[in-house]
Amino acid sequence: MTATGIDQPVEGRFDGREHRFPVRVYFEDTDLSGVVYHANYLRYMERARSDMLRLVGVDQRAAMEAGEGAYAVSEMAIKFRRPAKLDDALVVVSRLIRIRAAAVHIHQRVMRGAELLAEADVTAALVAPDGRPKRQPADWASAYAGLIWTPEEQGD
Numbered sequence: 001m002t003a004t005g006i007d008q009p010v011e012g013r014f015d016g017r018e019h020r021f022p023v024r025v026y027f028e029d030t031d032l033s034g035v036v037y038h039a040n041y042l043r044y045m046e047r048a049r050s051d052m053l054r055l056v057g058v059d060q061r062a063a064m065e066a067g068e069g070a071y072a073v074s075e076m077a078i079k080f081r082r083p084a085k086l087d088d089a090l091v092v093v094s095r096l097i098r099i100r101a102a103a104v105h106i107h108q109r110v111m112r113g114a115e116l117l118a119e120a121d122v123t124a125a126l127v128a129p130d131g132r133p134k135r136q137p138a139d140w141a142s143a144y145a146g147l148i149w150t151p152e153e154q155g156d
Helices: 038-055 060-065 138-145
Strands: 011-013 016-022 070-080 089-099 101-114 117-125
Touching: 016 038, 038 060, 038 070, 038 089, 038 101, 060 070, 070 138, 089 138
Parallel strands: none
Antiparallel strands: 011 016, 016 089, 070 117, 089 101, 101 117
16 A cells, blocks of 8 residues: 555566566466466566556557557567576566667566576567557657667676
8 A cells, every 4th residue: 555545556667777677476377387387477578568668658558549559579589597486576677778760679687686587689669550560759769768778788
């Protein structure tokens, strides 16, 4: 409960230019072996990306309702390194790597403390209602500009 008495959804935060989104592993996230089912990492990352965009001022819902389109993942490369387990406290760390006319490139890591569990390079393209790529609004691109990680920083 917040000070106002109204429950709030889980939200991420920016730590400098890095977005951090907390995730708790629940029983429903695990498979029969007791570890997080691989597809759930994609869900964690999607939630983190959506939260990051909202925090920078990108209103995806308004864009969809106005018929301007929506982001769709057009490419993803993922590497699973270690399993997450029931009740683990995870953090999805997201970094904007590059902006193109119709797409953003994001590197995401799923962490348990300092331990890397999974990481992905994601391209999300803005797609018009007819399914074709569409140039991102200028205000979105300018919101991203201060968050881009340089190639030197990406190696850390």
